Amino acid sequence: MPTMHLNLETLTDARVIDEAWPVLQKQYEDKAVRRIGIQRSRWGSDPFACGATSHSPPRVSEADLRVLGEPVASRLFFVGDSTVDGFYGFVLGAYASDLREAKRILR
Ligand SMILES: Cc1cc2nc3c(=O)[nH]c(=O)nc-3n(C[C@H](O)[C@H](O)[C@H](O)COP(=O)(O)OP(=O)(O)OC[C@H]3O[C@@H](n4cnc5c(N)ncnc54)[C@H](O)[C@@H]3O)c2cc1C
Structure with a gap:
C-alpha cells in the first residue's frame, strides 16, 4: 500500500x-x-x-487486451486502459476505449 x-x-x-x-x-x-x-x-x-494499478503478466499479448474489450452479446460493453492494444495503462488508452465503445454502441 x-x-x-x-x-x-x-x-x-x-x-x-x-x-x-x-x-x-x-x-x-x-x-x-x-x-x-x-x-x-x-x-x-x-x-x-x-x-492497485493494472498489470499485464508475462506472455500477455496485445490480442489478449483486445479480447477484454469485446462486447458480450452486443449488450454488455467494456472500456478501460486494459482493453486497448495501444496506450495500455495510460489515460489516453482509457479515453480511446471510451470512443471505441461509444462508436460501437451508436452502430
Ligand atoms: C499512481 C498512478 C499514476 C499514473 N500516472 C499516469 C500518467 O501520468 N499518465 C497517464 O496517462 N496515466 C497514468 N496512470 C494510469 C491512468 O491513471 C489509468 O490508465 C487510467 O486512470 C485508467 O482509466 P480507466 O477509466 O480505465 O480506469 P480507472 O481510472 O481506474 O477507473 C475505474 C473506476 O471504476 C471504479 N470501480 C472499480 N470497480 C468497481 C465496482 N465493482 N463498482 C463500481 N465502481 C468500480 C473505480 O473506483 C474507478 O473509479 C497512472 C496510474 C496510477 C495508479
Missing part, C-alpha cells in the same frame, strides 16, 4: 496547495503560480482500486 499517497489523500486541498507551493517556487522561481484549487484522485483510498 503506497503510504505516501494515503497520507497525501488525508490532507485537505488547501493543505496540499500549501505543501506544493514551496516546491513550485523552487522549481519555477518567479514564474511559479500559486494554485487556487486542484483536482486530484484519491486512488490509494479508493475502495475499488485500493492503490
Whole structure:
C-alpha cells in the first residue's frame, strides 16, 4: 500500500496547495503560480482500486487486451486502459476505449 499517497489523500486541498507551493517556487522561481484549487484522485483510498494499478503478466499479448474489450452479446460493453492494444495503462488508452465503445454502441 503506497503510504505516501494515503497520507497525501488525508490532507485537505488547501493543505496540499500549501505543501506544493514551496516546491513550485523552487522549481519555477518567479514564474511559479500559486494554485487556487486542484483536482486530484484519491486512488490509494479508493475502495475499488485500493492503490492497485493494472498489470499485464508475462506472455500477455496485445490480442489478449483486445479480447477484454469485446462486447458480450452486443449488450454488455467494456472500456478501460486494459482493453486497448495501444496506450495500455495510460489515460489516453482509457479515453480511446471510451470512443471505441461509444462508436460501437451508436452502430
Ligand atoms: C499512481 C498512478 C499514476 C499514473 N500516472 C499516469 C500518467 O501520468 N499518465 C497517464 O496517462 N496515466 C497514468 N496512470 C494510469 C491512468 O491513471 C489509468 O490508465 C487510467 O486512470 C485508467 O482509466 P480507466 O477509466 O480505465 O480506469 P480507472 O481510472 O481506474 O477507473 C475505474 C473506476 O471504476 C471504479 N470501480 C472499480 N470497480 C468497481 C465496482 N465493482 N463498482 C463500481 N465502481 C468500480 C473505480 O473506483 C474507478 O473509479 C497512472 C496510474 C496510477 C495508479
